[in-house]
Amino acid sequence: MEQKKKETLGTVMAVCGGICWGFSGCCGQFLFETRGAKAPWLVALRLLFAGLIMIVMGFALHGKRNLDVLKKKADLLRLLIFAFCGISLCQFTYFMAIEASNAGTATVLQYLSPILILSAVCIKEKRRPVGLELGAIGLSLLGTFVLGTHGNIHTFYITGSALFWGLAAAVSAVLYNMLPGSLILRYDIYQVLGFGMFFGGVLMCMIFRPWEYELIWDGGTWGALVSVIVIGTAIAFGLYLQGVSMIGPLKGSILASVEPLSAVIISFFWLGTPFVMPDFLGFGMILGAVLLLTAAQGRR
Template identity: 50%
Template sequence: MTLAGGICWGISGCFGQYLFQQKDVTSNWLVSVRLLVAGILLLAIGRWRMGKDLNAFFHDRKDLRKVLIFSVFGMLFCQYFYFSAVEYSNAGTATVLQSLAPFVILAIVCIRGLRLPKGREVIAVFAAVSGVFLLSTHGNIHNMMLTEQALFFGLASAAGAAAYNLLSAEMLSKYGVYPVVGYGMLFGGIVLTVIVWPWRYGLIWDSGTIIALFGVIVIGTAVAFSLYLKGVSMVGPFMGSLLGMVEPVTAIVVSFLFLDTKFQWIDLVGFVLILGTVLLMSLRSPGREATKKS
Protein backbone atom coordinates (compact mmCIF):
# COMPACT_ATOMS: atom_id res chain seq x y z
CA MET A 1 0.00 0.00 0.00
CA THR A 2 2.82 2.39 0.87
CA LEU A 3 4.62 1.74 -2.41
CA ALA A 4 1.37 2.04 -4.38
CA GLY A 5 0.70 5.41 -2.75
CA GLY A 6 4.16 6.65 -3.74
CA ILE A 7 3.66 5.45 -7.31
CA CYS A 8 0.34 7.31 -7.49
CA TRP A 9 2.11 10.48 -6.31
CA GLY A 10 4.71 10.08 -9.04
CA ILE A 11 2.00 9.71 -11.70
CA SER A 12 0.04 12.70 -10.40
CA GLY A 13 3.18 14.84 -10.41
CA CYS A 14 3.29 14.53 -14.18
CA PHE A 15 -0.35 15.61 -14.42
CA GLY A 16 0.54 18.58 -12.22
CA GLN A 17 3.49 19.46 -14.43
CA TYR A 18 1.15 19.47 -17.42
CA LEU A 19 -1.29 21.82 -15.63
CA PHE A 20 1.49 24.22 -14.61
CA GLN A 21 3.14 24.32 -18.02
CA GLN A 22 0.18 24.07 -20.39
CA LYS A 23 -2.84 25.46 -18.51
CA ASP A 24 -1.29 28.26 -16.41
CA VAL A 25 -2.56 26.69 -13.18
CA THR A 26 -1.00 28.12 -9.99
CA SER A 27 0.16 26.05 -7.03
CA ASN A 28 -2.14 27.92 -4.61
CA TRP A 29 -5.19 27.10 -6.71
CA LEU A 30 -4.21 23.48 -7.28
CA VAL A 31 -3.40 22.65 -3.65
CA SER A 32 -6.60 24.19 -2.28
CA VAL A 33 -8.83 22.56 -4.92
CA ARG A 34 -7.18 19.13 -4.73
CA LEU A 35 -7.56 19.00 -0.94
CA LEU A 36 -11.17 20.17 -0.97
CA VAL A 37 -12.39 17.94 -3.80
CA ALA A 38 -10.42 14.86 -2.71
CA GLY A 39 -11.65 15.30 0.86
CA ILE A 40 -15.27 15.54 -0.25
CA LEU A 41 -14.84 12.49 -2.50
CA LEU A 42 -13.36 10.36 0.29
CA LEU A 43 -16.02 11.45 2.77
CA ALA A 44 -18.79 10.61 0.28
CA ILE A 45 -17.37 7.10 -0.17
CA GLY A 46 -16.87 6.82 3.59
CA ARG A 47 -20.46 7.83 4.27
CA TRP A 48 -21.67 5.13 1.89
CA ARG A 49 -19.44 2.43 3.41
CA MET A 50 -19.39 3.43 7.10
CA GLY A 51 -22.62 5.32 7.70
CA LYS A 52 -22.68 7.27 10.95
CA ASP A 53 -19.35 5.76 12.05
CA LEU A 54 -17.69 8.20 9.64
CA ASN A 55 -18.16 10.99 12.21
CA ALA A 56 -17.26 8.95 15.29
CA PHE A 57 -14.19 10.99 16.25
CA PHE A 58 -16.30 14.16 16.56
CA HIS A 59 -17.61 12.72 19.84
CA ASP A 60 -14.10 12.63 21.31
CA ARG A 61 -12.68 16.12 21.73
CA LYS A 62 -9.12 14.82 22.09
CA ASP A 63 -9.30 12.81 18.85
CA LEU A 64 -10.95 15.70 17.01
CA ARG A 65 -8.03 17.89 18.03
CA LYS A 66 -5.59 15.26 16.74
CA VAL A 67 -7.32 15.14 13.35
CA LEU A 68 -7.24 18.95 13.11
CA ILE A 69 -3.52 18.99 13.96
CA PHE A 70 -2.86 16.26 11.39
CA SER A 71 -4.89 18.18 8.81
CA VAL A 72 -3.12 21.53 9.18
CA PHE A 73 0.42 20.70 10.35
CA GLY A 74 0.72 17.51 8.30
CA MET A 75 -1.49 17.35 5.23
CA LEU A 76 -1.70 21.09 4.46
CA PHE A 77 1.80 22.18 5.49
CA CYS A 78 3.55 19.45 3.51
CA GLN A 79 1.79 20.24 0.24
CA TYR A 80 1.63 24.02 0.54
CA PHE A 81 5.25 24.45 1.61
CA TYR A 82 6.44 22.03 -1.06
CA PHE A 83 4.80 23.98 -3.86
CA SER A 84 6.04 27.25 -2.29
CA ALA A 85 9.58 25.83 -2.41
CA VAL A 86 9.03 25.00 -6.09
CA GLU A 87 7.88 28.58 -6.68
CA TYR A 88 11.01 30.07 -5.08
CA SER A 89 13.44 27.57 -6.65
CA ASN A 90 12.55 24.58 -8.83
CA ALA A 91 10.96 21.15 -8.50
CA GLY A 92 14.30 19.38 -8.10
CA THR A 93 15.40 21.57 -5.20
CA ALA A 94 12.03 21.26 -3.48
CA THR A 95 12.03 17.47 -3.87
CA VAL A 96 15.53 17.11 -2.42
CA LEU A 97 14.66 19.28 0.59
CA GLN A 98 11.39 17.46 1.24
CA SER A 99 13.20 14.13 1.04
CA LEU A 100 14.96 15.05 4.30
CA ALA A 101 11.76 14.03 6.13
CA PRO A 102 13.11 10.53 6.99
CA PHE A 103 15.94 12.16 8.97
CA VAL A 104 13.34 14.00 11.07
CA ILE A 105 11.23 10.85 11.50
CA LEU A 106 14.24 8.69 12.41
CA ALA A 107 15.34 11.23 15.03
CA ILE A 108 11.87 11.32 16.61
CA VAL A 109 11.47 7.53 16.52
CA CYS A 110 14.86 7.11 18.21
CA ILE A 111 14.07 9.72 20.88
CA ARG A 112 10.72 8.05 21.59
CA GLY A 113 12.35 4.63 21.80
CA LEU A 114 15.34 5.92 23.81
CA ARG A 115 17.77 4.34 21.36
CA LEU A 116 20.42 5.16 18.80
CA PRO A 117 19.68 4.75 15.07
CA LYS A 118 20.62 1.36 13.66
CA GLY A 119 23.22 1.02 10.93
CA ARG A 120 20.68 -0.23 8.38
CA GLU A 121 18.42 2.75 9.09
CA VAL A 122 21.21 5.29 8.60
CA ILE A 123 22.38 3.61 5.39
CA ALA A 124 18.80 3.50 4.07
CA VAL A 125 18.21 7.21 4.74
CA PHE A 126 21.45 8.33 3.08
CA ALA A 127 20.89 6.03 0.10
CA ALA A 128 17.32 7.21 -0.40
CA VAL A 129 18.15 10.92 -0.11
CA SER A 130 21.15 10.47 -2.43
CA GLY A 131 18.90 8.72 -4.95
CA VAL A 132 16.35 11.54 -4.80
CA PHE A 133 19.15 14.08 -5.25
CA LEU A 134 20.45 12.31 -8.38
CA LEU A 135 16.98 11.96 -9.89
CA SER A 136 15.98 15.55 -9.10
CA THR A 137 19.21 17.27 -10.23
CA HIS A 138 20.76 14.64 -12.57
CA GLY A 139 23.79 14.73 -10.27
CA ASN A 140 24.51 18.41 -10.91
CA ILE A 141 24.35 20.43 -7.69
CA HIS A 142 24.18 23.62 -9.75
CA ASN A 143 20.66 22.60 -10.77
CA MET A 144 19.58 23.41 -7.22
CA MET A 145 18.42 26.99 -6.59
CA LEU A 146 18.91 27.25 -2.85
CA THR A 147 17.57 30.71 -2.01
CA GLU A 148 16.70 31.62 1.58
CA GLN A 149 12.97 31.31 0.82
CA ALA A 150 13.45 27.96 -0.92
CA LEU A 151 15.46 26.62 2.01
CA PHE A 152 12.80 27.72 4.51
CA PHE A 153 9.84 26.36 2.58
CA GLY A 154 11.68 23.16 1.59
CA LEU A 155 12.63 22.33 5.18
CA ALA A 156 9.10 23.25 6.28
CA SER A 157 7.70 20.78 3.73
CA ALA A 158 10.03 18.09 5.12
CA ALA A 159 8.70 18.83 8.61
CA GLY A 160 5.14 18.63 7.25
CA ALA A 161 5.88 15.28 5.58
CA ALA A 162 7.31 13.97 8.84
CA ALA A 163 4.24 15.25 10.70
CA TYR A 164 1.63 13.50 8.54
CA ASN A 165 3.62 10.26 8.77
CA LEU A 166 3.89 10.46 12.55
CA LEU A 167 0.45 11.87 13.34
CA SER A 168 -1.70 9.58 11.25
CA ALA A 169 -0.96 6.02 12.43
CA GLU A 170 -2.88 6.03 15.72
CA MET A 171 -5.97 7.71 14.30
CA LEU A 172 -6.02 5.47 11.20
CA SER A 173 -5.87 2.36 13.36
CA LYS A 174 -8.74 3.64 15.49
CA TYR A 175 -11.10 5.16 12.90
CA GLY A 176 -9.96 4.03 9.45
CA VAL A 177 -8.90 5.76 6.24
CA TYR A 178 -12.07 7.55 5.16
CA PRO A 179 -12.74 9.73 8.23
CA VAL A 180 -9.11 10.56 9.03
CA VAL A 181 -7.79 11.22 5.51
CA GLY A 182 -11.13 12.58 4.23
CA TYR A 183 -11.63 15.11 7.01
CA GLY A 184 -7.90 15.80 7.10
CA MET A 185 -8.01 16.91 3.47
CA LEU A 186 -11.30 18.76 3.84
CA PHE A 187 -10.14 20.77 6.87
CA GLY A 188 -6.79 21.56 5.24
CA GLY A 189 -8.53 22.59 2.01
CA ILE A 190 -10.91 24.89 3.87
CA VAL A 191 -8.05 26.62 5.69
CA LEU A 192 -6.10 27.19 2.46
CA THR A 193 -9.22 28.26 0.55
CA VAL A 194 -9.85 31.02 3.09
CA ILE A 195 -6.28 32.22 2.56
CA VAL A 196 -5.91 32.03 -1.25
CA TRP A 197 -9.53 32.46 -2.54
CA PRO A 198 -9.16 30.00 -5.47
CA TRP A 199 -12.33 31.27 -7.21
CA ARG A 200 -10.43 34.43 -8.16
CA TYR A 201 -8.16 32.49 -10.52
CA GLY A 202 -8.97 32.03 -14.20
CA LEU A 203 -8.55 28.57 -15.69
CA ILE A 204 -8.58 27.08 -19.19
CA TRP A 205 -11.31 24.43 -19.03
CA ASP A 206 -11.01 21.73 -21.69
CA SER A 207 -10.65 17.94 -21.84
CA GLY A 208 -6.91 18.13 -21.07
CA THR A 209 -7.53 20.18 -17.93
CA ILE A 210 -10.28 17.84 -16.72
CA ILE A 211 -8.20 14.69 -17.30
CA ALA A 212 -5.16 16.20 -15.59
CA LEU A 213 -7.24 17.39 -12.63
CA PHE A 214 -8.67 13.88 -12.31
CA GLY A 215 -5.11 12.55 -12.20
CA VAL A 216 -4.03 15.05 -9.54
CA ILE A 217 -7.15 14.96 -7.36
CA VAL A 218 -8.30 11.34 -7.60
CA ILE A 219 -5.11 9.38 -8.34
CA GLY A 220 -2.55 11.68 -6.71
CA THR A 221 -4.53 12.84 -3.68
CA ALA A 222 -7.55 10.72 -2.69
CA VAL A 223 -6.12 7.34 -3.75
CA ALA A 224 -2.44 8.10 -3.08
CA PHE A 225 -2.82 9.43 0.46
CA SER A 226 -5.34 6.75 1.41
CA LEU A 227 -3.05 3.93 0.29
CA TYR A 228 0.13 5.52 1.60
CA LEU A 229 -1.14 6.45 5.06
CA LYS A 230 -2.88 3.10 5.50
CA GLY A 231 0.44 1.47 4.65
CA VAL A 232 2.25 3.73 7.12
CA SER A 233 -0.15 2.63 9.86
CA MET A 234 1.06 -0.94 9.21
CA VAL A 235 4.81 -0.55 8.64
CA GLY A 236 5.48 2.56 10.74
CA PRO A 237 6.32 6.18 9.82
CA PHE A 238 10.06 5.76 9.25
CA MET A 239 9.88 2.77 6.92
CA GLY A 240 6.85 4.31 5.23
CA SER A 241 8.69 7.55 4.50
CA LEU A 242 11.51 5.62 2.83
CA LEU A 243 9.18 3.41 0.79
CA GLY A 244 7.34 6.56 -0.33
CA MET A 245 10.52 7.69 -2.08
CA VAL A 246 9.52 5.50 -5.00
CA GLU A 247 7.59 8.64 -6.06
CA PRO A 248 10.46 10.36 -7.97
CA VAL A 249 11.33 7.06 -9.68
CA THR A 250 7.77 6.82 -10.99
CA ALA A 251 7.71 10.51 -11.96
CA ILE A 252 10.92 10.19 -13.98
CA VAL A 253 9.69 7.10 -15.83
CA VAL A 254 6.26 8.59 -16.63
CA SER A 255 7.81 11.92 -17.67
CA PHE A 256 10.20 10.09 -19.98
CA LEU A 257 7.40 8.07 -21.56
CA PHE A 258 4.75 10.77 -21.94
CA LEU A 259 6.26 14.25 -21.45
CA ASP A 260 9.45 13.96 -23.53
CA THR A 261 11.66 14.46 -20.47
CA LYS A 262 15.31 13.60 -21.14
CA PHE A 263 16.73 10.58 -19.33
CA GLN A 264 20.39 10.59 -18.25
CA TRP A 265 22.66 7.74 -17.20
CA ILE A 266 23.11 9.21 -13.71
CA ASP A 267 19.37 8.71 -13.19
CA LEU A 268 20.02 4.95 -13.23
CA VAL A 269 22.23 5.36 -10.18
CA GLY A 270 19.39 7.20 -8.46
CA PHE A 271 17.02 4.38 -9.39
CA VAL A 272 19.37 1.78 -7.91
CA LEU A 273 19.83 3.73 -4.67
CA ILE A 274 16.11 4.26 -4.10
CA LEU A 275 15.01 0.77 -5.12
CA GLY A 276 17.88 -0.64 -3.07
CA THR A 277 16.53 1.28 -0.08
CA VAL A 278 13.08 -0.21 -0.68
CA LEU A 279 14.60 -3.71 -0.80
CA LEU A 280 16.71 -3.10 2.30
CA MET A 281 13.78 -1.86 4.36
CA SER A 282 11.48 -4.59 3.04
CA LEU A 283 13.78 -7.21 4.59
CA ARG A 284 12.60 -6.04 8.00
CA SER A 285 9.90 -8.04 9.72
CA PRO A 286 6.42 -6.66 8.83
CA GLY A 287 4.89 -4.24 11.29
CA ARG A 288 7.96 -4.25 13.56
CA GLU A 289 8.23 -0.49 13.89
CA ALA A 290 4.48 0.01 14.16
CA THR A 291 4.25 -2.64 16.87
CA LYS A 292 7.05 -1.13 18.91
CA LYS A 293 5.51 2.30 18.55
CA SER A 294 2.12 1.14 19.82
Protein backbone atom coordinates in the same frame (compact mmCIF):
# COMPACT_ATOMS: atom_id res chain seq x y z
CA MET B 1 -2.75 -21.48 -3.98
CA GLU B 2 -5.54 -19.19 -2.84
CA GLN B 3 -3.13 -17.33 -0.53
CA LYS B 4 -0.67 -16.87 -3.40
CA LYS B 5 -3.39 -15.35 -5.58
CA LYS B 6 -4.36 -13.03 -2.74
CA GLU B 7 -0.77 -11.86 -2.28
CA THR B 8 -0.36 -11.35 -6.04
CA LEU B 9 -3.56 -9.29 -6.22
CA GLY B 10 -2.51 -7.28 -3.16
CA THR B 11 0.89 -6.58 -4.70
CA VAL B 12 -0.67 -5.40 -7.96
CA MET B 13 -3.13 -3.15 -6.10
CA ALA B 14 -0.41 -1.60 -3.91
CA VAL B 15 1.81 -0.96 -6.93
CA CYS B 16 -1.08 0.57 -8.90
CA GLY B 17 -1.87 2.83 -5.94
CA GLY B 18 1.72 4.08 -5.86
CA ILE B 19 1.69 4.68 -9.62
CA CYS B 20 -1.51 6.70 -9.24
CA TRP B 21 0.22 8.94 -6.69
CA GLY B 22 3.18 9.43 -9.01
CA PHE B 23 0.87 10.16 -11.94
CA SER B 24 -1.04 12.80 -9.97
CA GLY B 25 2.23 14.63 -9.24
CA CYS B 26 2.98 14.66 -12.97
CA CYS B 27 -0.51 16.04 -13.64
CA GLY B 28 0.35 18.87 -11.26
CA GLN B 29 3.58 19.52 -13.19
CA PHE B 30 1.56 19.56 -16.43
CA LEU B 31 -0.80 22.19 -15.02
CA PHE B 32 2.08 24.35 -13.77
CA GLU B 33 4.11 24.19 -16.99
CA THR B 34 1.41 24.39 -19.66
CA ARG B 35 -1.74 25.89 -18.14
CA GLY B 36 -0.45 28.68 -15.89
CA ALA B 37 -1.65 27.02 -12.66
CA LYS B 38 0.00 27.67 -9.30
CA ALA B 39 0.59 25.29 -6.40
CA PRO B 40 -1.65 27.12 -3.85
CA TRP B 41 -4.58 26.98 -6.31
CA LEU B 42 -4.13 23.27 -6.97
CA VAL B 43 -3.61 22.31 -3.33
CA ALA B 44 -6.71 24.17 -2.16
CA LEU B 45 -8.94 22.50 -4.75
CA ARG B 46 -7.38 19.07 -4.31
CA LEU B 47 -7.77 19.02 -0.54
CA LEU B 48 -11.32 20.37 -0.61
CA PHE B 49 -12.78 18.05 -3.25
CA ALA B 50 -10.65 15.00 -2.46
CA GLY B 51 -11.73 15.39 1.15
CA LEU B 52 -15.36 15.45 0.11
CA ILE B 53 -14.89 12.30 -1.98
CA MET B 54 -13.28 10.43 0.90
CA ILE B 55 -15.97 11.61 3.34
CA VAL B 56 -18.63 10.22 0.98
CA MET B 57 -16.69 6.95 0.77
CA GLY B 58 -16.56 6.89 4.58
CA PHE B 59 -20.33 7.29 4.84
CA ALA B 60 -20.78 4.54 2.24
CA LEU B 61 -18.64 2.20 4.35
CA HIS B 62 -19.65 3.19 7.88
CA GLY B 63 -22.88 5.18 7.71
CA LYS B 64 -23.41 7.58 10.61
CA ARG B 65 -20.36 6.15 12.40
CA ASN B 66 -18.29 8.16 9.92
CA LEU B 67 -18.95 11.18 12.17
CA ASP B 68 -17.50 9.54 15.29
CA VAL B 69 -14.13 11.25 14.79
CA LEU B 70 -15.84 14.63 15.28
CA LYS B 71 -17.67 13.82 18.54
CA LYS B 72 -14.84 13.95 21.10
CA LYS B 73 -13.21 17.35 21.63
CA ALA B 74 -9.72 15.89 22.10
CA ASP B 75 -9.98 13.86 18.89
CA LEU B 76 -11.41 16.78 16.97
CA LEU B 77 -8.57 19.02 18.13
CA ARG B 78 -5.97 16.44 17.06
CA LEU B 79 -7.77 16.08 13.73
CA LEU B 80 -7.67 19.85 13.13
CA ILE B 81 -3.96 19.98 14.01
CA PHE B 82 -3.36 17.13 11.56
CA ALA B 83 -5.46 18.87 8.92
CA PHE B 84 -3.67 22.21 9.14
CA CYS B 85 -0.10 21.31 10.22
CA GLY B 86 0.06 17.84 8.69
CA ILE B 87 -1.81 17.16 5.50
CA SER B 88 -2.22 20.77 4.28
CA LEU B 89 1.44 21.60 4.88
CA CYS B 90 2.53 18.31 3.31
CA GLN B 91 0.50 18.88 0.15
CA PHE B 92 1.48 22.55 -0.10
CA THR B 93 5.24 21.96 0.18
CA TYR B 94 5.09 18.97 -2.17
CA PHE B 95 3.35 20.82 -4.99
CA MET B 96 5.52 23.90 -4.40
CA ALA B 97 8.51 21.58 -4.91
CA ILE B 98 6.97 20.31 -8.15
CA GLU B 99 6.36 23.87 -9.32
CA ALA B 100 9.98 24.77 -8.51
CA SER B 101 11.45 21.64 -10.16
CA ASN B 102 9.47 18.66 -11.49
CA ALA B 103 7.34 15.80 -10.21
CA GLY B 104 10.18 13.26 -10.18
CA THR B 105 12.65 15.36 -8.22
CA ALA B 106 10.00 16.61 -5.76
CA THR B 107 8.68 13.11 -5.07
CA VAL B 108 12.15 11.62 -4.54
CA LEU B 109 13.16 14.44 -2.18
CA GLN B 110 9.95 13.96 -0.22
CA TYR B 111 10.96 10.33 0.21
CA LEU B 112 13.74 11.49 2.52
CA SER B 113 11.03 11.62 5.19
CA PRO B 114 11.62 8.04 6.48
CA ILE B 115 15.21 9.03 7.26
CA LEU B 116 13.94 12.04 9.22
CA ILE B 117 11.43 9.85 11.04
CA LEU B 118 14.29 7.51 11.96
CA SER B 119 16.21 10.47 13.38
CA ALA B 120 13.19 11.50 15.45
CA VAL B 121 12.75 7.94 16.74
CA CYS B 122 16.44 7.70 17.71
CA ILE B 123 16.20 11.00 19.61
CA LYS B 124 13.04 9.86 21.38
CA GLU B 125 14.56 6.49 22.30
CA LYS B 126 17.89 8.14 23.23
CA ARG B 127 19.91 5.85 21.01
CA ARG B 128 22.18 6.03 17.99
CA PRO B 129 21.26 4.61 14.60
CA VAL B 130 22.92 1.26 14.00
CA GLY B 131 23.66 -1.15 11.17
CA LEU B 132 21.40 -0.69 8.17
CA GLU B 133 20.02 2.50 9.70
CA LEU B 134 23.47 4.13 9.49
CA GLY B 135 23.81 2.92 5.90
CA ALA B 136 20.41 4.39 5.01
CA ILE B 137 21.30 7.79 6.49
CA GLY B 138 24.65 7.89 4.70
CA LEU B 139 23.15 6.81 1.38
CA SER B 140 20.35 9.38 1.61
CA LEU B 141 22.80 12.21 2.31
CA LEU B 142 25.03 11.11 -0.56
CA GLY B 143 22.04 10.83 -2.88
CA THR B 144 20.86 14.34 -2.03
CA PHE B 145 24.41 15.65 -2.63
CA VAL B 146 24.65 13.94 -6.02
CA LEU B 147 21.17 15.13 -7.02
CA GLY B 148 22.00 18.73 -6.12
CA THR B 149 25.58 18.99 -7.40
CA HIS B 150 26.03 16.09 -9.86
CA GLY B 151 29.24 15.40 -7.95
CA ASN B 152 30.71 18.87 -8.51
CA ILE B 153 30.89 20.76 -5.20
CA HIS B 154 31.36 24.08 -7.04
CA THR B 155 28.09 23.94 -8.99
CA PHE B 156 24.43 23.44 -8.09
CA TYR B 157 22.26 21.69 -10.69
CA ILE B 158 19.07 22.16 -8.71
CA THR B 159 17.69 25.56 -7.81
CA GLY B 160 17.72 26.76 -4.24
CA SER B 161 13.93 27.01 -4.19
CA ALA B 162 13.54 23.45 -5.52
CA LEU B 163 15.88 22.07 -2.86
CA PHE B 164 14.20 24.14 -0.13
CA TRP B 165 10.66 23.04 -1.02
CA GLY B 166 11.76 19.44 -1.60
CA LEU B 167 13.36 19.21 1.85
CA ALA B 168 10.39 21.07 3.34
CA ALA B 169 8.13 18.43 1.75
CA ALA B 170 10.18 15.73 3.47
CA VAL B 171 9.89 17.49 6.85
CA SER B 172 6.15 18.06 6.43
CA ALA B 173 5.72 14.40 5.43
CA VAL B 174 7.16 13.52 8.84
CA LEU B 175 4.49 15.67 10.50
CA TYR B 176 1.86 14.12 8.23
CA ASN B 177 2.86 10.65 9.40
CA MET B 178 3.26 11.44 13.10
CA LEU B 179 0.52 13.96 13.92
CA PRO B 180 -2.53 11.67 13.55
CA GLY B 181 -1.16 9.43 16.32
CA SER B 182 -3.83 7.17 17.77
CA LEU B 183 -6.54 8.57 15.50
CA ILE B 184 -5.46 6.17 12.75
CA LEU B 185 -5.81 3.24 15.18
CA ARG B 186 -9.21 4.21 16.54
CA TYR B 187 -10.91 5.49 13.39
CA ASP B 188 -11.06 4.47 9.74
CA ILE B 189 -8.49 6.00 7.38
CA TYR B 190 -11.31 7.51 5.32
CA GLN B 191 -12.62 9.34 8.37
CA VAL B 192 -9.25 10.79 9.38
CA LEU B 193 -8.02 11.62 5.88
CA GLY B 194 -11.42 12.64 4.56
CA PHE B 195 -12.22 15.21 7.24
CA GLY B 196 -8.54 16.17 7.49
CA MET B 197 -8.37 16.98 3.80
CA PHE B 198 -11.70 18.76 3.83
CA PHE B 199 -10.85 21.01 6.79
CA GLY B 200 -7.43 21.67 5.30
CA GLY B 201 -9.01 22.50 1.95
CA VAL B 202 -11.41 24.97 3.56
CA LEU B 203 -8.49 26.72 5.26
CA MET B 204 -6.43 26.80 2.05
CA CYS B 205 -9.38 28.21 0.11
CA MET B 206 -9.81 30.96 2.71
CA ILE B 207 -6.11 31.85 2.52
CA PHE B 208 -5.40 31.55 -1.22
CA ARG B 209 -8.84 32.16 -2.81
CA PRO B 210 -8.45 29.74 -5.77
CA TRP B 211 -11.40 31.29 -7.60
CA GLU B 212 -9.29 34.43 -8.16
CA TYR B 213 -6.53 32.63 -10.12
CA GLU B 214 -6.45 32.91 -13.91
CA LEU B 215 -5.30 29.98 -16.05
CA ILE B 216 -6.04 28.27 -19.35
CA TRP B 217 -9.22 26.21 -19.10
CA ASP B 218 -9.60 23.41 -21.64
CA GLY B 219 -10.00 19.64 -21.73
CA GLY B 220 -6.40 19.12 -20.65
CA THR B 221 -6.83 21.36 -17.63
CA TRP B 222 -10.00 19.61 -16.50
CA GLY B 223 -8.51 16.17 -17.13
CA ALA B 224 -5.36 16.90 -15.13
CA LEU B 225 -7.30 18.52 -12.29
CA VAL B 226 -9.73 15.60 -12.03
CA SER B 227 -6.79 13.19 -12.15
CA VAL B 228 -5.07 14.94 -9.24
CA ILE B 229 -8.27 14.90 -7.18
CA VAL B 230 -9.75 11.51 -8.07
CA ILE B 231 -6.90 9.29 -9.30
CA GLY B 232 -4.32 10.79 -6.95
CA THR B 233 -6.55 10.52 -3.90
CA ALA B 234 -9.63 8.31 -3.88
CA ILE B 235 -8.37 5.66 -6.32
CA ALA B 236 -4.74 5.74 -5.10
CA PHE B 237 -5.61 5.40 -1.41
CA GLY B 238 -8.28 2.80 -2.10
CA LEU B 239 -5.96 0.58 -4.16
CA TYR B 240 -2.95 0.98 -1.88
CA LEU B 241 -4.77 0.40 1.41
CA GLN B 242 -6.63 -2.62 0.06
CA GLY B 243 -3.37 -4.00 -1.26
CA VAL B 244 -1.60 -3.48 2.07
CA SER B 245 -4.43 -5.28 3.87
CA MET B 246 -3.62 -8.33 1.73
CA ILE B 247 0.20 -8.30 1.82
CA GLY B 248 1.04 -6.52 5.09
CA PRO B 249 2.51 -3.08 5.87
CA LEU B 250 6.19 -4.05 5.51
CA LYS B 251 5.88 -5.27 1.94
CA GLY B 252 3.49 -2.41 1.24
CA SER B 253 6.03 0.18 2.39
CA ILE B 254 8.60 -1.33 0.03
CA LEU B 255 6.19 -1.30 -2.90
CA ALA B 256 5.28 2.32 -2.13
CA SER B 257 8.70 3.22 -3.57
CA VAL B 258 7.09 2.80 -6.98
CA GLU B 259 5.58 6.29 -6.47
CA PRO B 260 8.81 8.28 -7.03
CA LEU B 261 9.91 5.84 -9.72
CA SER B 262 6.65 6.30 -11.61
CA ALA B 263 6.84 10.09 -11.17
CA VAL B 264 10.35 10.13 -12.68
CA ILE B 265 9.41 7.85 -15.59
CA ILE B 266 6.10 9.56 -16.41
CA SER B 267 7.56 13.08 -16.20
CA PHE B 268 10.49 11.99 -18.42
CA PHE B 269 8.40 10.39 -21.18
CA TRP B 270 5.19 12.44 -20.96
CA LEU B 271 6.42 15.91 -20.03
CA GLY B 272 9.92 15.67 -21.48
CA THR B 273 11.63 16.53 -18.18
CA PRO B 274 15.39 16.54 -18.88
CA PHE B 275 17.05 14.10 -16.48
CA VAL B 276 20.72 13.10 -16.85
CA MET B 277 22.69 10.18 -15.40
CA PRO B 278 23.69 11.92 -12.12
CA ASP B 279 20.00 12.65 -11.50
CA PHE B 280 19.13 8.97 -11.83
CA LEU B 281 22.11 8.08 -9.63
CA GLY B 282 20.88 10.46 -6.91
CA PHE B 283 17.34 9.14 -7.23
CA GLY B 284 18.60 5.58 -6.90
CA MET B 285 20.64 6.37 -3.79
CA ILE B 286 17.70 8.02 -2.00
CA LEU B 287 15.32 5.20 -2.88
CA GLY B 288 17.99 2.69 -1.91
CA ALA B 289 18.22 4.38 1.48
CA VAL B 290 14.46 3.96 1.94
CA LEU B 291 14.71 0.26 1.08
CA LEU B 292 17.62 -0.18 3.51
CA LEU B 293 15.62 1.48 6.25
CA THR B 294 12.61 -0.72 5.48
CA ALA B 295 14.85 -3.78 5.77
CA ALA B 296 16.16 -2.50 9.10
CA GLN B 297 12.60 -2.05 10.38
CA GLY B 298 11.76 -5.58 9.27
CA ARG B 299 14.64 -6.97 11.33
CA ARG B 300 13.59 -4.96 14.40
